[in-house]
Amino acid sequence: MISKAKEIEKEAIISVKEAAILINKKEAINTINILKETISKKDKVDKEEFIVAINSAKEEINSITSEKEAVSKKEVVNAFNKLAETIKNKDTANKEEAIRAINVLKEDISNISLDSAVKELTNLKIKYLGKKSELSLILKSVSKLEDSERKEVGKALNEIFKNVKDAFDVEFKKIKEKEIEQKIQLEKIDVTLPGKKVVIGEMHPISKVLNKINDIFISLGFSIVDGPEIETDYYNFEALNIPKDHPARNTQDTFYIAENLLLRSQTSPVQIHTMQNSKPPIKILSPGRVYRADATDATHSPVFHQVEGLLVDKNISMANLKAILELFIKKLYSNNVKVRFRPHHFPFTEPSAEMDISCFKCGGVGCPLCKYEGFIEVLGCGMVHENVLKNCNINPEVYSGFAFGLGLERIVMMLYGITDLRLFYENDMRFLKQF
Numbered sequence: 001m002i003s004k005a006k007e008i009e010k011e012a013i014i015s016v017k018e019a020a021i022l023i024n025k026k027e028a029i030n031t032i033n034i035l036k037e038t039i040s041k042k043d044k045v046d047k048e049e050f051i052v053a054i055n056s057a058k059e060e061i062n063s064i065t066s067e068k069e070a071v072s073k074k075e076v077v078n079a080f081n082k083l084a085e086t087i088k089n090k091d092t093a094n095k096e097e098a099i100r101a102i103n104v105l106k107e108d109i110s111n112i113s114l115d116s117a118v119k120e121l122t123n124l125k126i127k128y129l130g131k132k133s134e135l136s137l138i139l140k141s142v143s144k145l146e147d148s149e150r151k152e153v154g155k156a157l158n159e160i161f162k163n164v165k166d167a168f169d170v171e172f173k174k175i176k177e178k179e180i181e182q183k184i185q186l187e188k189i190d191v192t193l194p195g196k197k198v199v200i201g202e203m204h205p206i207s208k209v210l211n212k213i214n215d216i217f218i219s220l221g222f223s224i225v226d227g228p229e230i231e232t233d234y235y236n237f238e239a240l241n242i243p244k245d246h247p248a249r250n251t252q253d254t255f256y257i258a259e260n261l262l263l264r265s266q267t268s269p270v271q272i273h274t275m276q277n278s279k280p281p282i283k284i285l286s287p288g289r290v291y292r293a294d295a296t297d298a299t300h301s302p303v304f305h306q307v308e309g310l311l312v313d314k315n316i317s318m319a320n321l322k323a324i325l326e327l328f329i330k331k332l333y334s335n336n337v338k339v340r341f342r343p344h345h346f347p348f349t350e351p352s353a354e355m356d357i358s359c360f361k362c363g364g365v366g367c368p369l370c371k372y373e374g375f376i377e378v379l380g381c382g383m384v385h386e387n388v389l390k391n392c393n394i395n396p397e398v399y400s401g402f403a404f405g406l407g408l409e410r411i412v413m414m415l416y417g418i419t420d421l422r423l424f425y426e427n428d429m430r431f432l433k434q435f
């Protein structure tokens, strides 16, 4: 009984030690890389030659002693054996196939972790110390022995059992420590490393100018209002007195989402909503993104920004419009700019006008920028059309109002001398930092 138990003890201790040998994973993979390189350099791969190469790689693995980034050596060797087995059953004169097999091996080894050693040890523990193990059965049968023998045999067997158990405990502890060590290595933070530089952005020139415009109108008692970018045909066109056959309503000029739903082509729907939901006096500014089916070039973009303004009250005239807009443009550019109003046509205003300012480059004398006109167009404006007021339940006999609209990109380009509108949308810090 004891000699049998001693035999099992010896076998168990050898297996435990073998299962717990750890090697360096990187080194194992290096060996495979060398094997792969050797194969790659050959024109043809001879099967026997390949097996020899695998065996010598295995030898290399066996000579790895470093336990840094440890993995189970046994598992690595098993993976090699699997490769050798695959090769045996194949005609490896095919080099590609050999390389593919080596890649599979590499993948297998990459997936090996310390867990494999723990798993292997656990299986061995069940095999040698489990309830159904040979040692347990021998230990159990002690009860059947004569009184005289039982004590001594029992003591010897218990010692053997303990020795095997201790061997397992030692290896489990070793792996646990290795695991902790690897985890610490992996999670180590080098506090002395320089920090990552945070690139600080810059306020976009469009936002900068819009803030300035907003401030000017806020100082004049206007409120800034926002609205949806998806609108119905009614709010974008119908309520604004834009006739059914107007080119702006065409699908070539406006982005339609559905028959009656579109991306707003102007911010005017915001003013319609405000007029419908509140009573005059109304003094609002509605800046925002608008959409038009234009091809992109230096002066056009399918998405751009508008700022529209509306003032509705009793006794509002063209004189108020001119005064406010002149004041606005002088605050935005300079007190020296001169303004002029030219008659124009818009469906939503009557009378309508366009406002020009004296060229800031030549001061009105004439130059290439103003096309020798001395003036540059900056915005459109007019008295709110009576149909528009009626659509918003505002009595045109009692109230009147003026409105204006400007393309923000154009204003910013003029202010800073930018000649290509596409620069606004490229997020290039070299451009954005200039303003």
Ligand code: 2U9
Pocket: 268, 269, 271, 272, 305, 306, 308, 309, 310, 346, 348, 349, 379, 380, 381, 382, 384, 385, 388, 403, 404, 405, 406, 407, 408
């Ligand atoms: C309501 C009534 C009237 C807004 C106006 C303009 C003239 C105008 C253009 C400037 C350049 C559009 O971005 S652009 O292409 N706008 O010329 N806009 S009057 O008139 C309104 C708005 C709302 C209820």
